[in-house]
Amino acid sequence: MKNIGVIIETDKGKIKEACFGMITLARAKGARLFAVVLDQDGEGPNLKSDLKSGLNPDMKADLEAFGITKIIAVSFSPGRNKNPVVRAKAVIEAISAHDLDTVFALSTARGKDLLPRIAALAGAPLVMDCFDVDFEKNQVKTSQYSGKTIAVIELSGKVSVVGIRPNAVEPCRAETTALADLLFLDASDMLSRNLQVVKAGEADRSAAVSLAEAEVIVSGGRGMKNKENFSLIAQCAERLNAAVGASRVAVDSGWVPYSMQVGQTGEKVSPRVYIAWGISGSIQHFAGMKTSGMVIAVNTDENAAIMSNCDYYVKADVLDILPELINVLDNG
């Protein structure tokens, strides 16, 4: 029987929605499903107190509904849960304590840090950003060559480490569920010798939705013309609970920070909906967003590459349509 460990990411004390899609993908026939809860951010469940109460009850019930039967709750010494090396060591301890043969985590920024640390320390194979898994063959599917190709990769080794692309799989509740066993893992004596955390980033910023995990991305390019107009993108995103993206032109023009760039040398995204405002759709931009669900493009140039490689297009000036869209979202 397979023992599959799924590392749970939380945000403000709740399990991130994308985790449920990942658990759905992990629900292989006859596998035992473990959730590994590392107390992802400062706002997350306080495991010390939850050790007594038996974890946040909502969180436990949610995990059970998706087929998790064992929950490994890791407790760290105060502050040490922020150290990426300590976190990786704790997962490696969970792997050996519970005989896990597969470990999943989301290919989010946190996952892109944690998973390779686990794989490198454990000498295990790893493939990031997978959107499909074949447990029988131990093969996964991911993108290569900037989204231009799909690669099937076989993992060989004692433990397989797999990064799952957020939103790649629709969350689906398990048909049969059971009360999950709570297993506690004490990582309080784990240390990092040569890497210390000086300051941990704010986990609870109010506005910004992370690009890698967003369900909807509202993205702007050259057609936005200037920084002031670009603020319309943010206003629209706020109303759609979406993340703000940008093309390289918008970043290089200094309208938005580089961290918002979608594309080959920016963020690779796969939201359910990608709305491109005044973006021509260069091959490098497509490299970052072509795995999106629905693509909607607004552009004055009907010959722009994106207009023939989208689901809906509007031939118009973004500055005519975008304020109107914000208006409709506000007033119906």
Add this chain to the structure above:
Amino acid sequence: MQIYVCVKHVPDSAAHIHIVGRNGIDETVAFLLNPFDEHALTEAERIRQSLPGSEIVAVCLGKEDAEKTLRSSLAMGADRGLLIASDQRYDSIETARILKSAIEQDGTPDLILTGKESIDAEGMQTMFRIGALFDFPVVNNVVKLDIADGKAVVDTDLSSGIVDTYELSLPCVIGAGKGLNTPRYPTFPDVVKSKKKPVKTIRLDGLQLDTAPAASRMTLVELAPLKQKREPKEIIGDPGAVAREMVRILKQEAKVI
């Protein structure tokens, strides 16, 4: 300070990728220096300016043609190049073993820099494996790096511009993110100078590698082109009608609002 920058020879981002056989690509397209590695090289050059006497060695595992990528690295400031020439394809586990062995044979690193990922295989892990083999601390997607008093203080981007700050002992491995710096592109004299700088080519049998096969590996079984099946439909009407139709699509078809 002895700085090693691991660089990769990758297909040009604008190239169309044609798949050959079950898992190969047509390699006649233009190959060049991996874009993220430009940030690593630029940072190495910046460090050298504050720590005179430092040496920058660019290291590349790739086919003979990868000498071009090493020449680009030399034009961006590296002092010499080290090419581990092989036509084979290696996974990240093997690559890290080979790079580690080549670096170790060459000298004693104080700092190893890489780009945060390669734009071809997109494995996002080789820097961590190199670090584990050397037992050096590693941070990837670094957007700020300060080296002083035998340690490195780094900011790493955790998404949407939120950063963690870490302190690492030296030697360490740093994966350069896009926000780290703006690559300084070579001038014509830089390119001329780069042609005179030394590139040493070594073969795998010239390295002291563990000959036992790795216990773990990743095998590329198959490559397929990503099929795009989008059939664009036009939304027409005055701005108000277009906006209402967009909201309808978002609600009823995409079901995101």
